[in-house]
Amino acid sequence: MQIKSVDIFCEIIDNFGDIGVVYRVAKELKKIYNNQVKIRVILNRIDEFLSINPSAKNLEIQEIDGICYCTYEYIKKNMCTFSTANVIIEAFGCTIPEEYMNVAYNNSDLILNLEYLSAEDWVEDFHLQESILGKGKLRKFFFMPGFTEKTGGIITDSLYLDRITKVKNNLSEYRKKYLKNIDNYDNKLIGTIFTYEKNFAPLMRDLKKLDREVALLAMGEKTQESFKEFFKKNFVEKLGNIYKYGKIEIEFYDFLSQEEYEELINVVDFNFVRGEDSFIRAVLTGKPYLWHIYCQKEFIHMDKLQGFLDKYRAQVQGQIAEDILLNQEKLFKDYNFRNENxxxxxxxxxxxxxxxxxxxxxVNSLYKDFLILNCNLINKIKDFIEKF
Structure with missing residues (x-):
């Protein structure tokens, strides 16, 4: 099927992960099709997008780099002049406005329900299964991201891969840009920390045991508030936006654009990340990382975490000492074992x-290479649509 236009719907709830994924998908599709395909991103609200894209304005409709961004309210008020796309991407089971769907049933061809990332085995069985709509010509299919060739893959967009190469080729320049507040940064172990609520006492305890100085870049409100709770119980020096705890310094980083965050995590030595979007960005650095998975009731998130660990083990087993691999698995589980944040x-x-x-x-670099080669979500979406 020829792709003429794509509408991507995103219903933001309480974080930047959903819009982060949608923003990447839109940019990559725009790069692939250039001006041959009209691409629109339709958001239930604009606030989070304003934060991750400094070019965005608080408007109901705007064009940025050839992509149209508009709000649910705008299309509800203007459906009489708003044609639906022939391909619709419904991000994470969001609710598409009824006014739009009433037209799309007969005017659009395909809707993909782009689900959340999961490494569990059942994902392969549900990927590309059809969901019967029962009206019009529109057909709907589940698109299930994952870590194997039989799933929808992960967002290994060329824009990010190009950015990684650029940072690596100009590392000194980028370290000056992002680590300018850290004295003698070339001789320090440096990592980003981005979490949900977290007690950092175990981390600080083990960092103190290292025989080198450490700098942590604390990203996001919940991370920074969690560090403040640690500071209340431990003596720290505060110098502006930097806190010193012995040979460890913690810098509270301001919010970065999506592109800036992608540069930063390729500058440092390791990344502790949370959720889905920043996790995949960290995986693609090939650097050491630790994932704070989104917490779900009845420890469902631990099943998802185990699924990832199983997929990771399947690719790297035999290429890394078993004791290191076992310690990695234990750390991921202990770091995430909670019933609530x-x-x-x-x-x-x-x-x-x-x-x-x-x-x-x-070993993470080897795993990254496997994912890039075999699990490119954008290419899988493109191929499915064109063969539809």
């Missing part, structure tokens, strides 16, 4: 992680 102290131990950073990075 609290500041309770966990059982995680980080010493093995930091003592094996070079080996972990070597």
């Amino acid at each position: 609290t500041l309770d102290e966990g059982k995680e131990e980080f010493s093995n992680f930091f003592h094996n950073l070079n080996e972990i990075e070597r």
